[in-house]
Amino acid sequence: MTKAIAFAAYGDADVLQPTDIEVPAPGAGQVRLTVHAAGVNPLDCKIRSGAVSAVFPVELPHVPGLEASGTVEAVGEGVTGLAVGDEVFGPVAGGYAEQLVVDAGRLAVKPASLSWAEAAALPVAAETAWRTLELLDVKAGETLLIHAAAGGVGTLAVQFAVARGVRVIGTASEANHEYLRSLGALPVTYGDGLAERVRAVSGGPVDAVLDAAGRDVLGVSVELAGGPERVVTIADAMHAPAHQVRFSSGGPGQDRTEAALAGALALHAEGSLQVRIARTYPLADAAEAHRASEHGHHTGKIVLSIG
Structure with a gap:
């Protein structure tokens, strides 16, 4: 026992x-x-x-x-x-x-x-971050917007994306901006006027968006990405259909734990994992x-x- x-x-x-x-x-x-x-x-x-x-x-x-x-x-x-x-x-x-x-x-x-x-x-945050980045198919040189970038999943998604050569913009409260900078992300404050702040940082639209916040940001995310095709949410299943956005919660055939933990351990070996x-x-x-x-x-x- x-x-x-x-x-x-x-x-x-x-x-x-x-x-x-x-x-x-x-x-x-x-x-x-x-x-x-x-x-x-x-x-x-x-x-x-x-x-x-x-x-x-x-x-x-x-x-x-x-x-x-x-x-x-x-x-x-x-x-x-x-x-x-x-x-x-x-x-x-x-x-x-x-x-x-x-x-x-x-x-x-x-x-x-x-x-x-x-x-x-x-394990949970790393797998979720890795899986959603695969769904978004982000590549080196592209710009990725991550909502709730200082959260558990967001933090790993930022680090995985930066390691792939992706330019990351992350929404977070002002108190977490310096932390996001330390991870290699460009921080912006969430709330009213978000689209304008993101464009000011990115210089235009973004290539993909990961919503880990669930704060009714899917509409502005689709606007910034130029369509719903490369917008994924893990936090807003209720509103995803209305915006034609994919909701990802894992499931049979979707698990990416092995690759995610290997990726996290590679960052740790380099001394960069936070x-x-x-x-x-x-x-x-x-x-x-x-x-x-x-x-x-x-x-x-x-x-x-x-x-």
């Missing part, structure tokens, strides 16, 4: 309660991890509340957590490339637990210079971490520190 956080009914953050769960021996192609950190994502909160139950149904009681970092504690039959004691990170199911079983092929080896919290904060951690909470305070995530007024990723 191992300690975990679970919810037995949909509801607010208070439904998250400590529990003991049984962790099986790893099967073929699997490893069992001792978890050191788990990322807290907005999707965790939406799954817990029941807001996305039609799209992401879960069996109750459910242990949340879509990404984690930890140490390999046992390996199943047929696992190659990983051994007991290896430090790894990647996408998981049930990350809010002291131990869990995960498919070995989903994991990447964690460099010693990457902290447990940073590693746990990477992963902002807003705050870490102990596993027992997962409900408080969810409340902070839903409040939304933080810069960087919220992470649970587990062991």
Whole structure:
């Protein structure tokens, strides 16, 4: 048995309660991890509340957590490339637990210079950023506008795009402008007059737009890109159809985790990867971490520190 956080009914953050769960021996192609950190994502909160139950149904009681970092504690039959004691990170199911079983092929080896919290904060944001840049097909020399560029996905998208030679303009609050400059982006303030500010920086239209904000920016995004073909949103499914804009949430055949984590590790090896951690909470305070995530007024990723 191992300690975990679970919810037995949909509801607010208070439904998250400590529990003991049984962790099986790893099967073929699997490893069992001792978890050191788990990322807290907005999707965790939406799954817990029941807001996305039609799209992401879960069996109750459910242990949340879509990404984690930890140490390999046992390996199943047929696992190659990983051994007991290896430090790894990647996408998981049930990350809010002291131990869990995960498919070995989903994991990447964690460099010693990457902290447990940073590693746990990477998989979801990196995969989303990589996938959407592929959908937008951005190339060196093009100009990409990223809404919410200082957020979890935006930060990785900026870094991946800049590494490809793309010119990036990012919307963010004034307090995050210097941070965006440090990533290689040209910052602009969101809100009224956005189109004029973007044109002033870009010198004209932009080639592609990634909306990670969901602040009703699809109309101006289509205007700036000269059409909806190269506009993608991950945050505004409701208004995407009206603007003929693609909404991307991943799904079968769309996962880009392997390439995304390889890309993030390449940036880390070069010394340029930046992963902002807003705050870490102990596993027992997962409900408080969810409340902070839903409040939304933080810069960087919220992470649970587990062991």
